[in-house]
Amino acid sequence: MTIHKEGYTTIAITLLFIFALNAFIDYRFVDLVWLRWFIYIFSFALFLIVLQFFRNPKRTFTANEKQIICPADGKVVVIEETQEDEYFKDRRLQVSIFMSPVNVHINRNPISGVVKFFKYHPGKYLAAWNPKSSTENERTTVVVEHANGTPILFRQIAGALARRIVWYVKEGDVVTQNKEFGFIKFGSRVDLFLPLGTKINLELDQVVKGGITVLGELS
Template identity: 50%
Template sequence: MRIHREGVKIIPIAFFFLAVLDALVYFFLKEYLIFYFLMVASLVLAALIVFFFRVPNRKIELNETHVLAPADGDIVAIEPLYEKDYFKDERIQVSIFMSPLNVHQNRAPVSGEVVYVHHKNGRFYPAFIAKSSEENERCSTVFKMKDGTQILSRQIAGAVARRIANYKKPGDFVVQGQEYGFIRFGSRVDVFLPADAKINVSLHQKSIGGKTILATL
């Protein structure tokens, strides 16, 4: 396991502010019982910040017929719908909600060329509700496989998450399971599949990024 590059930037800043707060608490409250509770709370918060930015080591099993989960979390939606932003046709949407305790690294669901990346500003509704897919800030990435099949993975900011990081641009090639983005502090990823894809997951199932097989093409 390692710390994600986003954490390398955030963790030192967070620890600095925690240290300042701890110093103030020590100076003003060290003679009171609440001092010990606040010190424990500070340690727990520091541990949670580090835990959030963890990146576990995972062995990815490549398979051209599988669409892998791009994120850890809970499957909160599986439904056919009309995808109006890019495909403009019928697709199957599989949505993964990531709580603040999940790994927030986003992985390519298939191998192929990145042919489309588009960031759209929006609202910050809780990521587990349906309208977050349409109204929240989001970034759509389309991966084109060598047989021409295209898979759209959409990163969606939530009520807490306010920064979507996408590290790819059109023309880049990715390998299935390779990192392509990150979302801070609770969010959602929607995957749009061909209408004839065979879905291999069920509602409320736990997904593991780069491991869980969402669908078979």
């Protein structure tokens, strides 16, 4: 396992904070042994929490042009037909994956193809499971068209804790299934909008792994 590049700055700031906090406690509260040990334990726990959030576990990926792969680790919270008004402006099958702070937060391309549309939206920070978060929160929208002509829209959505969305794609890019297209810090959600009739291989509340779990099949 390695640490994702998006974590370098946050980890460095965390270490600086821990060093300053412990130095202050050691200087001002020399006689309060219990307080010093409490801060030591707190500092160690904080460092581990931040470190695990930015972990990048080693995985073996297999590309399959007939499959749609889950773009993120987490739990399936939505599988339903809905109206998509930003790009398609018609009915689509929505699949949403909620990422808690303990999940790996790397986002991966669900299919290979060409990026036909990209847009970043500043917005609110509603809880990621709130239905309005899909249209009101800070988010990005990416549409990738498969070689067979099927377009799939996927959307990074910030949550109540997530305060930074990172993306690595732009319109016109040729992307490869399972390669990283972005990262979201500290709790978030990814929505996918698929053609009606797409065969879905997931169930509600199922735990999935990005780049590994097969979400559905391309027609």
